Structure formats: structure tokens, C-alpha cells
Amino acid sequence: MIDRITYCMSEDSTNDELAAQVMRVIAATHHIPVESISIDSTFEQLKIDSLDGINIVFALESEFKISIPDDAMQNLRSIQDTVTGVRELLAKRDEAGSPA
């Protein structure tokens, strides 16, 4: 899914789609409506605590076939942080030609 997006869309629309995909994963994992999440939402606003965080990171790893380092996870505070982090890891993965 992410490969198709990366190669078929412009950078901005790719980012929009990536953000939407991250929000869908978070909504499903956290059992909240996706409409309640925006790119500006913080984890605090969404009542995502540290335990929820490890579930979300696990789901994001599965969805995007990436590996999120433990210390990076501890710095995630918002949807924007998460989208940025996932995008960087996807870029690294693509550069390396293998999972990041």
C-alpha cells in the first residue's frame, strides 16, 4: 500500500495520505473514531498514555513494515510527530532497499 502511494503521488499528497493512514491505524488501535483525530492532535488530547503508545507503535510497525526504535517511541507526543517519524523511517527503508 505504502509503495503504491510513494510512487504514484506527489510529495504533498503522499504526506496527506500517509497522515491519513497513520490516523486510521491510531483510531483503530485506540478504539476511537478517526474523525476525532487531526494532524494537530496531541496524544494528551487523545488520551493516549504510554501503554496505549506501545500498542500504537506495534500497529504502525506492522502496517508500514518498519521498525520504530524504543527511544524514538518515547519522543512521540502528537500525530504530527508520529507522521514525521514514520515518513523518515519509510525513507530510510527505501534508501536501504530493505526494512528500516
Add this chain to the structure above:
Amino acid sequence: MGAVCALGNTVEECWVKLSQGVPAIEPLRNPGNPPYKFQQGAVAYNYHGLDHFSEKELGMIERFAQFAAVAAREAVAQSGLNFHSKLKEKTAIITGTSVGGQFAEEEGYIRLYRENNPRIAPLTIPRTMSNAGASRISLEFGIVGPTYTISTACSSSSHAVGQAFWMVRSGAVTAAIAGGSEAVFAEGLLRAWEAMRVVSVDTCRPFSIGRRGLILGEGGAMLVMENWEHALARGARILGEIRGFGMSSDAHHLTQPTHEGPHRAMRLALDDAGLAPEDVDYINAHGTGTPVNDSTETEAIYGLFKEHARKLLVTSSKSMHGHTLGAAGALEAVVSLLALRHGLVPPTANFVGHDPACALDVVPNQARHVPIQVAMSNSFAFGGLNAVVVLSHAS
């Protein structure tokens, strides 16, 4: 009191079936592949997690811990206790469970060993931990006093109840929520029980001829205990009194019981209560339905009670709710308390005939109306660990 098991989702629902002698043992809806050698179980099929927890919570809290929390909610609501800030510090929570959260562990092993996938679900540790039930209760009620879990196989929740009783009696705490829970119907665990060859291939017939073993059950039960003066001062409806607790170890064999260890635990419980054997009217026996347990327990009862053993009513409610392992002691203490309060002894169900090795009045198949002053609840675990609780009316 609070209880959830195959008999029902509340104490009242359980009592309806107990008092009518209606077992909740039925064919397993998941027979296993290949089928388990045993096909009967006391599964809480009418329990639905979503009735009690949100979908998100269910992903974080295992079935055994759900049972603990649901039983605790019922017990606390019935007690009428209001946990103000000082009482929160002076309340203990002690739970018992034999194996804790098996489902998360087994899901992890399936991924790891069957699917060769090393990515284990993130909440496997907090879901699996045996203290998950105690912690959940603590979180729900904001109780910050001594909170821990005892794991002594089938005696776990008797030890929990007994320890909590001693803490309240000693003044270490003002109140306690104590009991246990177990959720055994996970495939790996069922295969392990199958390998032990102690599960009956028909049903559970404690003390009866033709008994072929135990029937596994699941559920949870909790008791709220409170300092006597504290309960009186707030006008609590006191359901009964825990009078004594005794425990012992056989130091004999991992699975073969002795009569000496249970005898000592029963005697110590009576000593602790300041009662004589002749004071006891009713024993809710460990009564698993295995050939060895029931005859050995009978021998232990005769060893302690002598001629009075012939006058005792000795039943096994496991014949109706199955062997709930770590929940058994607390669930059977609840049954004992109900028998005291109602003056009605639930029967030993599925009884087909007297075994000379179990020459006791086991109240076969039909409940009996009889006033009871003192009841004893026995729990004897694999590993030779024995725990006995003595209860009476509030005096």
C-alpha cells in the same frame, strides 16, 4: 460477596442453580482439534466481557482478571463501603490465581513458535501477570493499601481469603477485598490438564461410586471483609463472620494427597477460630471428584472429627460449578456463606451411589434445608498445599 462462574454472573444467579442442584457442566463448544479426551466443562458461556468493559479495556485485561474485577464490583457494591481517602490506605486487596493470564501467553507462543514471528503483542506482559486482577481492582476503587496475589494452585484464593482475614483481625488493615479468579479454557492449558489424566471423561461425581475425575471450571469470587467495629459503626449489613483460618503443607508429593496435611489444616483453622470439631455442621469439601482426593479427604475428616464426621454434611459444589482452580477457595467460601445464610445446603450433584471409602453424608443430588451454625471450606492444592477457612453467622 461477588461471584461469576458457569452457574451465573452474580451471586444471586449462582445461588438459584446451587440451591436447585443444577450443574453448569456441559459439552465444550470448542472440542479441540484433535478433540480433547474430555469434552465437558463448566464454562461461563453467559459471561460477556463487553457487558462489563469497553472494547479497549478488553484488549488490556485478560479473562481471569475480568472475573476478579466483576466479582469485586459486586462484592463492594453489596458491602456499601465508601472508600474515602483514609480507608483507601487501610484496605487490602489479596487475590488468588493458579496460572494468571494464559490467553495472551498462548497467543504469543502461537506467533513465535507456530508462525515463526518474533513480534509478540505489546501488552502480553501486563495481560499475563498473575496480579492483573488485584491491580485492576486497586485501580477501579483507588485502593492504595497492601495489594498482592497469591498463587498456590487450587488453594490460591483460600490462602488469599485467609491472609486477608488475618490482616483485618490483626488490625493491619480496616477492610479487605479478597478472593480469586481463573480462566482455564485456553488450549495449551487444556492440553496440559489432559496430560495429567485427572479430568473426567463424563462428569464430576464427588464422593460417588463411578467418579472419574474433576471437571474444569472458570470464574471469580470475592469477599469484602471489614473490621467488626468499623462495620457496626457504619450500620453495615453483615453477611457472616470468618472465624478461623488454617494452612499446612504435606511435604509428601507433588500430586498425591495425604490425609495428614488436610487434617492439620482443618485442625489449625478450628484452633484459630476457638471452636471444637463438634461445633462444625457443614463442610464444603475440596471434593474434586478424583478417586484419590475424595477418599483421602474423607480419611482426613474422620481423622479430625471422629464420630462427629457421621453427623456432618459434607458436599462438593464443584459438582455444579466445576473445579475453578485458583478461584475455587473463594467461590466455595461464598457457597458456604450462602448455605449458612439460607439454612440450605446445596447438594453434591451427579451422585450415583455410595462409595464405602467416602462414608459421609454428602447430601446427594437434592439440596437440604437444615440450620447451620458453623461451616468449613476446604482447599487442597497440587503441591500439597492446604488451606481451610471457617465461617459462621455474624455473632
